[in-house]
Amino acid sequence: MELDILRKKLELEKYPIILKDTEEFFRNFILDNKIKSILEIGCNVGFSSIFFKTLNVSVTTFEKDILIYELAKLNYNDFGFDTREIILHDCTVPYELDKKYDLLFIDAAKASYLKFFINFEKNLKVNGYLVCDNMNLHGIRVDDLKRNKRRMAKRLASFRDFMEGNKNYEVSFLEIGDGLLLAKRLNI
Numbered sequence: 148m149e150l151d152i153l154r155k156k157l158e159l160e161k162y163p164i165i166l167k168d169t170e171e172f173f174r175n176f177i178l179d180n181k182i183k184s185i186l187e188i189g190c191n192v193g194f195s196s197i198f199f200k201t202l203n204v205s206v207t208t209f210e211k212d213i214l215i216y217e218l219a220k221l222n223y224n225d226f227g228f229d230t231r232e233i234i235l236h237d238c239t240v241p242y243e244l245d246k247k248y249d250l251l252f253i254d255a256a257k258a259s260y261l262k263f264f265i266n267f268e269k270n271l272k273v274n275g276y277l278v279c280d281n282m283n284l285h286g287i288r289v290d291d292l293k294r295n296k297r298r299m300a301k302r303l304a305s306f307r308d309f310m311e312g313n314k315n316y317e318v319s320f321l322e323i324g325d326g327l328l329l330a331k332r333l334n335i
């Protein structure tokens with residue numbers, strides 16, 4: 148199958164995959180920065196990880212929902228990719244993984260970004276990059292949201308503040324897709 152065909156199919160079926168702009172950002176970023184390995188939190192049905200793999204990047208990806216995880220494996224099979232690097236796990240819980248990656252991509256439950264970062268920072272190389280998707284809440288003010296969404300927005304905002312104050316990272320925010328946090332891990 149071709150990637151664009153998979154995108155169209157998944158968009159029609161309303162799967163929450165990375166936006167096209169975000170895909171284009173990654174295509175350039177991966178080439179420009181010679182990214183060879185990515186650890187992804189939030190596999191969903193495998194679109195973004197399949198995309199990374201088509202750029203010859205080795206990917207380990209986590210998904211917590213067993214039904215979605217099974218669908219991701221089917222999509223990997225369609226592209227002829229090995230499914231062993233899709234890991235069924237809830238990333239709010241620490242996971243023993245020794246490998247270090249060039250890029251950590253966080254694209255799962257927004258309220259848990261800080262937990263994901265704490266649990267998986269150990270797997271990011273010095274001089275590697277952290278990218279977090281969905282940093283914008285489509286311009287909605289926290290005060291205007293319903294209670295559970297408000298809690299999620301507050302947690303996302305406090306993750307943003309935490310990263311901005313984190314001296315081990317050079318942090319920027321990009322108005323790409325639904326808003327990306329890009330942070331380089333410094334050699335400190």
Ligand SMILES: C[S@@+](CC[C@H](N)C(=O)[O-])C[C@H]1O[C@@H](n2cnc3c(N)ncnc32)[C@H](O)[C@@H]1O
Binds near residue numbers: 165195211215254259
């Ligand atoms: C926005 S989707 C990921 C989209 C995917 N990166 C793509 O672009 O193709 C988020 C996924 O994260 C998963 N997720 C949410 N919380 C998680 C957790 N605590 N651990 C692992 N996966 C989680 C959800 O089940 C969902 O499938």
